[in-house]
Amino acid sequence: MTHLSNNKPVDTQITNAAFIPEMFVIKKIRKETEDTFTIELAAENGETSFEFLPGQFNMLYVHGCGEVPISICGDPNRPNKLFHTIRMVGDVTRAIRRLKVGDMLGVRGPYGKEWPIEKAEGKDIVIVAGGIGLAPLRPVVYHILNNREKYKRISILYGTRMPSDIIFNKELESLRGRFDIDLYVTVDRADQKWMGNVGVVTTLIKNSNFDPENTTAFLCGPEIMMRYTAIACQQQGLAPENIFVSLERNMKCGVGLCGHCQYTGKIICKDGPVFNYDTVKDLIKKREI
Amino acid sequence: MSKLKITKDTKYTVNKDAIESLLTELKKQKFKTIGPIVRDETIIYDELENINDLPIGLTDVHEAGSYRLKEREDKALFGYNVGPFSFKKYLFPPKLTILKSKRVDGKIKIIKENESVEKLAFFGVKPCELHAILIQDKIFIEGEYIDNYYKKQRDSLFIVTTNCTEAGSSCFCTSTKTGPSADKGFDIAITELLDGDRHNFIIEAGTKNGLKILKELPLVEASKNDLDTAEQKIKSASENMGRSLDTSNLVELLLGNLNHPHWDDIAKRCLSCGNCTMVCPTCFCSNIQDVTSLTGDENERVRTWDSCFSMEYSYIHGGAVRASNKSRYRQWMTHKLASWQEQFQTLGCVGCGRCIVWCPVGIDITKETKAILKQVTAQAEQSAQAEN
Numbered sequence: 001m002t003h004l005s006n007n008k009p010v011d012t013q014i015t016n017a018a019f020i021p022e023m024f025v026i027k028k029i030r031k032e033t034e035d036t037f038t039i040e041l042a043a044e045n046g047e048t049s050f051e052f053l054p055g056q057f058n059m060l061y062v063h064g065c066g067e068v069p070i071s072i073c074g075d076p077n078r079p080n081k082l083f084h085t086i087r088m089v090g091d092v093t094r095a096i097r098r099l100k101v102g103d104m105l106g107v108r109g110p111y112g113k114e115w116p117i118e119k120a121e122g123k124d125i126v127i128v129a130g131g132i133g134l135a136p137l138r139p140v141v142y143h144i145l146n147n148r149e150k151y152k153r154i155s156i157l158y159g160t161r162m163p164s165d166i167i168f169n170k171e172l173e174s175l176r177g178r179f180d181i182d183l184y185v186t187v188d189r190a191d192q193k194w195m196g197n198v199g200v201v202t203t204l205i206k207n208s209n210f211d212p213e214n215t216t217a218f219l220c221g222p223e224i225m226m227r228y229t230a231i232a233c234q235q236q237g238l239a240p241e242n243i244f245v246s247l248e249r250n251m252k253c254g255v256g257l258c259g260h261c262q263y264t265g266k267i268i269c270k271d272g273p274v275f276n277y278d279t280v281k282d283l284i285k286k287r288e289i
Numbered sequence: 290m291s292k293l294k295i296t297k298d299t300k301y302t303v304n305k306d307a308i309e310s311l312l313t314e315l316k317k318q319k320f321k322t323i324g325p326i327v328r329d330e331t332i333i334y335d336e337l338e339n340i341n342d343l344p345i346g347l348t349d350v351h352e353a354g355s356y357r358l359k360e361r362e363d364k365a366l367f368g369y370n371v372g373p374f375s376f377k378k379y380l381f382p383p384k385l386t387i388l389k390s391k392r393v394d395g396k397i398k399i400i401k402e403n404e405s406v407e408k409l410a411f412f413g414v415k416p417c418e419l420h421a422i423l424i425q426d427k428i429f430i431e432g433e434y435i436d437n438y439y440k441k442q443r444d445s446l447f448i449v450t451t452n453c454t455e456a457g458s459s460c461f462c463t464s465t466k467t468g469p470s471a472d473k474g475f476d477i478a479i480t481e482l483l484d485g486d487r488h489n490f491i492i493e494a495g496t497k498n499g500l501k502i503l504k505e506l507p508l509v510e511a512s513k514n515d516l517d518t519a520e521q522k523i524k525s526a527s528e529n530m531g532r533s534l535d536t537s538n539l540v541e542l543l544l545g546n547l548n549h550p551h552w553d554d555i556a557k558r559c560l561s562c563g564n565c566t567m568v569c570p571t572c573f574c575s576n577i578q579d580v581t582s583l584t585g586d587e588n589e590r591v592r593t594w595d596s597c598f599s600m601e602y603s604y605i606h607g608g609a610v611r612a613s614n615k616s617r618y619r620q621w622m623t624h625k626l627a628s629w630q631e632q633f634q635t636l637g638c639v640g641c642g643r644c645i646v647w648c649p650v651g652i653d654i655t656k657e658t659k660a661i662l663k664q665v666t667a668q669a670e671q672s673a674q675a676e677n
């Protein structure tokens with residue numbers, strides 16, 4: 001899967017093969033919200049072919065600034081298009097925003113373990129995302145749409161702080177128009193124009209329609225949101241083994257060498273970021289792990 | 290040269306001159322030899338010219354938070370245990386450029402340069418040091434992704450181990466099963482025998498490369514007496530470790546008690562200075578930063594040693610995940626002794642005692658583990674009694 005230097009040392013080179021990015025060109029930049037944007041990247045020679053599994057991430061490198069882990073958020077069936085949706089929170093993410101169409105960005109990846117979408121075939125699916133957490137789940141949505149017949153009921157529950165934080169507006173609107181997907185969007189705080197749900201995303205769980213005996217749930221968002229969402233799912237009868245979460249820790253290398261993303265015995269960049277909730281449920285309750 | 294048939298499974302006896310010849314032989318084979326020397330009143334590792342560079346007749350006296358050198362009664366070459374530095378910095382340098390790139394006409398080019406590494410021989414590698422290398426191998430070259438620099442340096446590495454015949458007061462390699470003698474991983478292993486005027490060494494080869502060099506030395510097959518003496522000394526070192534650690538149940542004990550009040554107790558003492566992580570021969574965490582030329586066109590990505598005691602280490606937008614002192618010490622100790630086992634199927638500690646010796650406030654990983662064990666056991670007994 002991984003197309004970079006997987007266990008293949010470059011013999012004549014000391015420069016660490018595992019750390020060499022491939023340079024990509026920014027093809028499009030789309031503003032999602034005040035602080036979030038989506039970029040489309042293309043290979044330098046124009047022939048993009050970037051295969052990945054939903055839930056995997058890349059290390060994006062801005063020359064002279066730094067490198068950050070960002071989930072791949074395009075359609076896994078269309079490897080000719082590489083998309084990332086990024087929220088500006090600090091140095092590197094701001095530097096990416098300052099780049100223009102035609103500028104270059106280094107890419108290493110894809111890294112990490114994916115959402116188990118194949119194991120979830122034949123089941124109801126519940127996707128719960130908070131804020132930017134919808135980005136790592138978007139490839140799952142694409143996959144399901146590409147293979148709609150393989151899944152039963154689909155619920156997508158999306159929550160943000162405010163209406164202006166909602167990303168992928170267009171895509172969400174078109175999903176809402178479909179009869180074979182239940183989409184609920186909620187905001188913590190409404191503004192004057194907002195006519196939709198108000199309240200945290202966990203409150204949507206009990207109203208959504210799934211068979212707890214035969215459902216897989218995928219959760220991505222702030223840790224505290226995933227924790228309460230998982231609890232709400234369990235209250236509806238979903239077993240912890242059928243819930244999956246994507247975890248986040250500081251990452252410097254993305255390939256299990258720098259130590260930063262340890263989560264006790266797990267190394268998030270290679271053992272995750274997607275984890276079965278059952279294997280982390282005791283840890284997620286503890287502080288400062 | 291001897292007429293003896295030299296094999297890998299036989300042990301030989303040599304005298305002090307042969308140790309000098311061994312160094313000469315390594316030099317002949319173009320190795321840069323790194324071994325113990327005395328500098329700033331500590332035994333550290335640096336380039337060795339000849340055996341007079343070794344800490345002859347010196348030993349190191351350790352306690353929690355203290356280290357000093359002392360003259361021995363004899364002229365032993367390897368009569369010390371471990372100083373502040375391990376061999377780690379040669380395979381995993383504290384600062385290393387991992388990538389160079391350049392902006393040319395608006396395009397970013399990755400610069401691929403060919404560099405060569407020096408052929409190194411580590412000399413006087415104590416068994417705990419050797420095991421630390423074997424542990425770092427698992428991280429850097431035996432996983433899914435490998436560290437090229439480490440691999441290159443490691444592939445050409447020659448290791449001369451010296452078994453310990455005396456243990457230090459902060460050593461606990463018997464507990465971690467990483468000493469006091471080495472059974473694998475070396476090219477050549479030496480055990481020093483010193484008895485009055487008789488100053489000999491038992492020597493054996495662990496690899497073909499080791500055998501090749503051994504064949505150049507004046508050897509006699511080790512007598513039963515010499516072998517018995519060596520075994521006896523190693524056994525006595527093993528039984529006289531300054532410290533011990535019960536390793537039988539560490540995962541459950543430490544990861545099962547992440548909220549134990551004893552972590553708060555340690556946090557009151559720990560300064561979060563990170564010394565323990567800097568001296569530990571297995572710690573492998575690193576940071577990567579960009580260093581850019583004034584014009585911003587040329588750039589190097591530089592990897593440096595990092596410590597889980599820094600706030601930046603666990604930083605994610607908004608703040609450090611491990612903001613408290615307690616959580617940072619807990620991360621370090623649970624990693625060494627417990628999480629490491631899940632990550633790399635081995636302990637992350639080789640019982641060298643450095644973190645105890647070089648901790649400015651003398652925090653002792655073995656004592657802290659015992660304290661938690663004691664409290665947890667007492668609690669379990671209490672609740673068992675309450676049930677009865």
Ligand SMILES: Cc1cc2nc3c(=O)[nH]c(=O)nc-3n(C[C@H](O)[C@H](O)[C@H](O)COP(=O)(O)OP(=O)(O)OC[C@H]3O[C@@H](n4cnc5c(N)ncnc54)[C@H](O)[C@@H]3O)c2cc1C
Pocket residue numbers: 057066067068069070071072085086087088089090091092093094132135136247248249250251252273604605606607
């Ligand atoms: C597996 C994974 C997938 C991610 N996917 C996305 C995504 O699709 N979109 C998105 O906007 N963000 C994503 N993030 C978060 C993103 O990596 C951080 O927001 C980003 O690293 C912040 O970098 P900065 O330099 O702008 O911020 P600063 O605050 O300046 O951070 C300094 C450094 O700390 C580290 N760091 C800070 N925050 C994080 C963090 N949350 N996770 C890991 N390292 C961090 C980075 O090394 C960063 O360079 C993901 C994180 C992980 C671990």
Ligand code: SF4
Pocket residue numbers: 565568569570571625637638639640641642643644645654
């Ligand atoms: S944890 Fe301490 S005793 Fe164990 S290997 Fe590291 S420095 Fe040595």
Ligand code: SF4
Pocket residue numbers: 558559560561562563564565566598618644647648649650651652
């Ligand atoms: S345990 Fe000791 S050496 Fe380690 S960070 Fe705390 S004070 Fe420093």
